[in-house]
Amino acid sequence: MNRIVIVGAGQAAGWAVHTLRGQGFGGEIHVVSNEDQVFYERPPLSKQVLSQEAEIESLNLFSADQVNDFSVTWHKPDHAVKLDKADKTVHLESGKVLAYDKLLIATGSRARVPVSAWSSMHNVCTMRDIKDCQKLAEKLKSSEHIAIIGGGWIGLEIAATARKQGKNVEIFEYGSRLCARSVSPEVSDFLKQLHEDAGTEIHLNATKLHLIETADQKIEVFDANIKLKQFDCVVVGAGAEIAKELASQAELEVKDGIVVNEFGQTSDAHIYAAGDVAIHPGLGYCIQSWANAQNQAIAAAKSMLGEMTAYQDIPWLWSDQYQCNIQILGTYQPEKTHQVIIRKTSDTQITFFYLDEQQLLLNVIAVNDSKLVKLAKRWMASQRELDSTQLKDPDFNLMKLK
Numbered sequence: 001m002n003r004i005v006i007v008g009a010g011q012a013a014g015w016a017v018h019t020l021r022g023q024g025f026g027g028e029i030h031v032v033s034n035e036d037q038v039f040y041e042r043p044p045l046s047k048q049v050l051s052q053e054a055e056i057e058s059l060n061l062f063s064a065d066q067v068n069d070f071s072v073t074w075h076k077p078d079h080a081v082k083l084d085k086a087d088k089t090v091h092l093e094s095g096k097v098l099a100y101d102k103l104l105i106a107t108g109s110r111a112r113v114p115v116s117a118w119s120s121m122h123n124v125c126t127m128r129d130i131k132d133c134q135k136l137a138e139k140l141k142s143s144e145h146i147a148i149i150g151g152g153w154i155g156l157e158i159a160a161t162a163r164k165q166g167k168n169v170e171i172f173e174y175g176s177r178l179c180a181r182s183v184s185p186e187v188s189d190f191l192k193q194l195h196e197d198a199g200t201e202i203h204l205n206a207t208k209l210h211l212i213e214t215a216d217q218k219i220e221v222f223d224a225n226i227k228l229k230q231f232d233c234v235v236v237g238a239g240a241e242i243a244k245e246l247a248s249q250a251e252l253e254v255k256d257g258i259v260v261n262e263f264g265q266t267s268d269a270h271i272y273a274a275g276d277v278a279i280h281p282g283l284g285y286c287i288q289s290w291a292n293a294q295n296q297a298i299a300a301a302k303s304m305l306g307e308m309t310a311y312q313d314i315p316w317l318w319s320d321q322y323q324c325n326i327q328i329l330g331t332y333q334p335e336k337t338h339q340v341i342i343r344k345t346s347d348t349q350i351t352f353f354y355l356d357e358q359q360l361l362l363n364v365i366a367v368n369d370s371k372l373v374k375l376a377k378r379w380m381a382s383q384r385e386l387d388s389t390q391l392k393d394p395d396f397n398l399m400k401l402k
C-alpha cells in the first residue's frame, strides 16, 4: 500500500497520522483540510481559550517538529467535495483529484443552527473552531447581555465562561431539562442549580424561539410572539450536524453518521471513518467526545495497516463549568436503569451512579472526582457487581473496591 488519504485534520485525523507513522507506515499520507490550523483539539475553545486563560497554540495536538516528521502532503485550505469509490479517488474543490489505496473520513461535525437566517446576523455566534472562538471572545468584550440558545454542554460551558466575566447570561433550552440527550433528570437538575446559583437565568421549554436583528445589531429574542428581551450577543449551542455528506454522496452505508464496524471500516473495505462523523460500533449512534475521536482513530489507523484493532471503548467525556469538573462514563439508559444512587462526599463533590438489575454499573457522572471515574471504568470493564449501600455511604472508602 502506497497512499493513505485523510479528509479532515482535527482530533481524529491527527491521531490517525500519529498512529500510522508510529506503526512504521512509510508510504504517502495526504491530508485534506478546510481549516488553516490543523491537528488541534477543541475542548478548550469553550473554556480556557474563550476566557483567554490559554493561548491558541496550546490547542495543538503535536509540536511543530512532530508534525514536520509526519511528512504529510497537505491540501489546505481545501474541501473534499466528492468521493469516487469505484476509482478510489477523492475530488477537491480546488480541482485536484487524489487517488488513494486507503481513505479515512474524519470530517467531524459542525455547529447546528436551527434557523438559517440566524447565521447571517452580525451578533449571533456559534462555537466549533478557532475562528468562532476568536469572534465570540471579541464580542464578549463589548457585550453585557448574552443569550445562549441551547442548554447542552457547549452552551453551559460558554454560559459559565461569560458569567465568570461578569456578563448577564440567559439560557434558552428547547427541551424540558438541560443536557437531556446525555444525562438523567437528576444530573440536569444539578446542572440547572449550578448555573442558577451563579446567577444565570434559565428558560426551559423554549420551543418557539424567534430572533430579530435591530438596526443597531442587537438581537431581540421572542418566544412565540412574545418579546422576551434584547441581547448584545446570542450564542447558538444547539447541537451538532454530522459532516457525513461525502459518505452519503458515495453511497456508503450512512445513518445518523457513517456506519463502521469495530475496526472503523465502512461498507467499502478501503474506506474507514472515525471521530464525530462515525457511528460508535457498540452504541449504534455517533458520540461527540475528545476521547472517542482519538481512540476510534487510533484503532482505525492500525486496522488500515492490517493490524486489525477493535474499538470498544466505554464512552467517556468531561465538561468544566465554574468550580466543577464533570465526567461522564457510560451512557444514560433509562430503560435498563434499576437503581440510581447519589453519593455526596462534600458540597463540591457528588457522584451519580446508575445500576442495572444485576447491580452492574451502566453510567456514572462524577463531579470533581476523577479518581472515582478511573475506578468505575475498571468496574465496568470487569463487570463488577456493586453494593448500593457502599456506593451511597460517603464514609465508605470506595477505593477499597479496587
Ligand SMILES: Cc1cc2nc3c(=O)[nH]c(=O)nc-3n(C[C@H](O)[C@H](O)[C@H](O)COP(=O)(O)OP(=O)(O)OC[C@H]3O[C@@H](n4cnc5c(N)ncnc54)[C@H](O)[C@@H]3O)c2cc1C
Binding pocket: 007, 008, 009, 010, 011, 012, 013, 032, 033, 034, 035, 041, 042, 043, 044, 045, 046, 078, 079, 080, 081, 106, 107, 108, 109, 127, 128, 129, 154, 243, 246, 274, 275, 276, 277, 287, 288, 289, 290, 291, 293, 316, 317, 318, 319, 320
Ligand atoms: C467548543 C467545543 C468544546 C468541546 N469540549 C469537549 C469536552 O470538554 N470534552 C469532550 O470529551 N469533548 C469535547 N468536545 C468534542 C470534541 O472536541 C470532538 O468530539 C472532537 O473534536 C471530534 O474530532 P473529529 O476529528 O472527529 O472532528 P473535528 O475535530 O471537528 O475535525 C474535523 C475537521 O474536518 C474538517 N472537514 C469537514 N469536512 C471536510 C471536507 N469535506 N473537506 C476538508 N475538511 C473537512 C472540519 O472543518 C474539521 O477541521 C468539544 C467540541 C467543541 C466544538
